[in-house]
Structures are given as structure tokens and as C-alpha cells.
Amino acid sequence: MTGASSGAGHPALETRALSLSFGGLKAVSEFSLAVPVGGLCGLIGPNGAGKTTVFNLLTGVYRPDEGEVLLGGVRVDGRKPSYIARCGMARTFQNIRLFGELSVLDNVMTAGGVRTRSGLFRTLLRTPLHVAEERALAERALALLDVLGIAHRRDEQAKSLPYGDQRRLEIARALATEPRVLLLDEPVAGMNTQEKRAMRALIQSLREQFGVSILLIEHDMGLVMEICEQITVIDHGVTIARGAPAQIQNDPAVIEAYLGVPDDAAAAAGPEGAA
């Protein structure tokens, strides 16, 4: 049920005892996690728990003070974000970070561009390889927009898209880099029920269609519980629970982290929680 046992080979993404401090504040401590190949894992926690900081550690925006990040069994911690992205880790951003002035199609083509081999001179001379790569880029970008359901908006400026479509474009852009691991930071934030349902189906379909393993940060508990195979819960940077959705839902530490413990109930609930 947990799906954490990777069988043969390495997990798609693994972290070992990642820690990071900002001055005296321990933002993340001893964070360990394994996303199996083809797995869909969730990372949840109350506001300010350090979820996005974990994403920033995984993608190289921050360097961990201690610990390791392994992508398909290869260490990538301490590398630049662009290097890690080319190794096969792609992400979306909680606070959307599109290339606003560029068209929707160009946003996706830009990301796909990192898989091209022609350098500046081939580009300026328009060699056959460069021309073929640009054609393939455009074709693939359109196909991705199609999958995400925003192909009809391809010529619009990214910043002019409605919010839900911007989130979809972020996913299309991340997929264009041909990732093995996809990190989604609150993909349904600010969406209505109908949009959420569509996004849920989409996320599930991505695994088969693109062969990616997914790690998901989400505040929408319904979504996380329904689609994730394994969930890690952190609070104040510390991992407080890990397991299948059913386990997490009944974990007293998780309930406490989210809801707190009423003063008068604390004494009564205490012994049960310890058991």
C-alpha cells in the first residue's frame, strides 16, 4: 500500500536527512523521502511548515546544510537549479512564475529548448539540425498544450490567461523539459470544484502518459487523500508522519498539527495520542 519499496533499481527521487537553517531558524530538519518510479506522493503540512522550502532544496534553489538529494540514484544536491532541471527534475511554482510577456506557446517552447543540442552558431546559421529541433519543439509544445487543454490560447500572452489556465501552463512548461520527476506546488490552489476535478484527472493521467513520478504539495486534503499513494506530513520543518492516506487521516500528531489541541482536551487526548 505504501509503495515506498522501490523494488529493483533506485527510487525516482530520494532524499536523505536533508537539513537547512536560516540563521538560527531550522527551516527543514532531517527530511527523508522516497518517491518510487511512477509513484505519486504528497507532501502536506500547515502554513509555514517548510513545504516549499523542501521543493527549493530539491530543485537546487537552496543548498542543504546537510543531507543528500538523489535523482534516479545520482546525487544532485549542491548543483545549480538548471543542472538539476536538465537531470530530469521539473517543478511548478506556488506563486505562478510564467514568462509573462511571452506567448503561451513560447513559454512551453522555451522550456523544451533545454533539450536541444544546437548552440549559438548553429542557431545563427540555421543548420538543418537547428531547423529540425525548432520544428520538433513547436510540434511538441502544441501537443503538450493540447493535453493540458489550453491549445486554443497558444498565441495569447501568458500573463493575460485566467488563473486556472496559468496553472495549467505551468504544468505544460514543466513537462516540456522532459522530466522524470515532476514537483507540483499547490496545483489546485484558488480553483473551484469543477476545475479541481479536472486537474485531479489530469495529474493522474500525467503519470502514464509521460512516465513521470510526481511529488505534490497541496492544501486541498480531499485531493491529496484521493490521489496520493503515500503522504509525508511536516510541521516546523520536522517530519511528523508518513504513510498511506488512511493512516495519515487518523494520525493524532497530524490532527494536532493542523487543528491544535484544545487546552481542556489536551490532558484527555494525551494518553491516546501517546499510544
Add this chain to the structure above:
Amino acid sequence: MSDRAGKTLSERVGALRPNPVVNTGLSLAPFVVAFALAMVVDTVVGPLVGATWTEILLDVGIAILLAGSLNVVNGYAGQFSLGHAGFMLLGGYAAAWLTFYGSMKFFGTWEPVGGFLGSGQLLFLGGCMLGGLVAAVFGVVVGLPSLRLRGDYLAIVTLGFGEIARVLGQITARQPKNVEQVAERSWWDLADNLGGAEGFSQIPNYTRLFFVYLFVFILLILAYRLKYSSKGRALLAVRENEIAAEAMGIDTTRAKVSAFVMSAFFAGIGGALYAHRVGVLKPTELGFQKSIDLVIIVVIGGMGSITGVVLGAAILVILPELFREFSEYRMIAYALALVAVMLLRPQGIMGVKELWETSWWRKGVARLRGGKRGGA
């Protein structure tokens, strides 16, 4: 369609390769056209508009070359460089060093020799290339450490570079001006003799419309090809959101440095053309003020727009000429025109769009096509 989404880029590239013969033709044709057009500008347009306007056209072309090259860094990649005149100065010195001392050594005179594409002009073309290369090398040296900085910090570092280039130019040694003195000294020995504060003078006047517009058209072709390619989109992505660009696998430092180097190369050529037009290369003429003038052209034209920069360069060179009869008031009028543009169109004349991407251009084209259909 959607089954193609699952495929990787490299799996699709093989099937999409263009016909190599056709592709080579398409790749080289624009350069042939550029050569022919430069000939036309030189032999037809020049005589047609007369001497005064030929001079103005030379200035416009050099301004397009410099502002167009700055646009790659400032417009595409969004990196605010205030040291572009420094690259211009270095390129000018390198080219002048080659043509002046070369002419003295080979031809025994500093005056231009030879006809169209004769020995003198080939020496000059070599000087332009050398100027571009020297500027490009300095582009790497300046770009590597400074392009890790952002915004104001980068502006200050590049401003510092421009000032260093100017000061170094001012402290170079005197320029030997007779043939015997030059003949007995080696090339390397003469590398420091760049005229100092009074300037490098007697630079042969090789710059003419053909060379200026040949390099202008080549720059425009390359700038266009860059903008509509993965490398160019990577630069635009750096401008739009550096964190997202890096997260999508774009090595932002490398992208910025290569833009900086390409930009410096053409600034060096621009400097070479400038030096061989004016005849005297004074470091004080190519200081901070010149860098600012170039930034203004890019901002007024539209950051990142190739056609915008061409328009901006043309307007900002021609405008003061038109106001010449108002003598001392013309700089006020010029400044007022700048303020007016910034108030009315803060994104520049063209914004980030190219001429053919604007709505009124598209409407015009549609109307033309509609008209033709109606006529037939």
C-alpha cells in the same frame, strides 16, 4: 496529436530534418541579399540623397549597429548594461591600430588606398573583425564576473568598465606619425601607442555606406534568428523571470554571458566603423554619455524589438539634425521629445513587439489582401 506529447524531442528531430540543399540556400540567402542591399544603399541611395543625407545615413547605420547590439543584452536578456561605449572604444582602438599602422607599414601612407574591396578596404575589414573580436574577448572578461549580479549592481559594474576603458585610452602613449618611425617598430611595440587623451588620429576614412549597412543587415539577420530560436527565447525567459528560467534548465549565467559577448562583438565593429568615419578616436567622446545615448535608443525604440531599435536609432539621430536651425534650443527640443515618448509610450515606440506583430500592421496586410481579392 496527443501521442506526440509523450515523445521526447530527440525522437522527433530525425523525422523533421529539412532538405539539406534547400536549407543551406535558406540559411545563406539573407546574407547574399544583405550584400546586394548594402551595394544598393551605397551606389543608388547615397548619390540620390546627396552628401548631407549620406552623412546622416552613416550616423544612423552606426547607431543601429550599436543600439541593435545593445538590444541583445538590454532588450532580450533584460540586463541593464551601461558600458556599451566601452566596447565600442576598444573595438575602435583595435581596428584603428591595425589600419593606421598597417597602412603606414604596407602602403607608406595613412590615407585610404585601393578601390572597392581593394587592399586598403580589405585591411579595414580585417580591422573591423579584429575590433569585434577584441571587444568580444573583453565581453567575456567583463561578463563572467558581473553578470551574476542583477539590476542596479550590474549597471554600476558595467558603468565602471566603460569608465576604465575610457581612462585606459587616455593614458596610452603618443602616436608616431611618420612612416620611418612606424616601420622600425614591431606591431606589439605599437600596441600601446593609441594617442592618449588627444585621441588616435589620422585613421583612414574607409567607412562608407556599403560597409556600415553590410554590418547593419548582418546584425539584423542574426538578431532576428536569435530572437526566434531556443537560445533567444532562453534570453527572453531570463528577462521575464530568472528563477523560473533557471528552474526550467536554462543556465542563466551562461545565457547572459553569451548574449553579452555577441553584443560586445557588434559594438566593437560599430566602434571600428565609427573610428574610420570620424578619423579621430577620442576616448572622451566614447564615455558614459555615449553609453547613455545608446540605452536611450533601445528604451525609446522598445526593449527587445529589432524593428523598434531601428526606428529609435533613425529618429534619435535624425531629430537633432532636423532641429539644427533652432541652434541651442535643439537639445531642449530633443529632451522634450524624449520626455513625451516616455509619458505617452513608456514601453517604447514598438514595445516588445516587432513591426509585423503589431495589430495595425496585421490589419493593413489583411486590408491589402482583401483589396486584391476584391479586384480579382
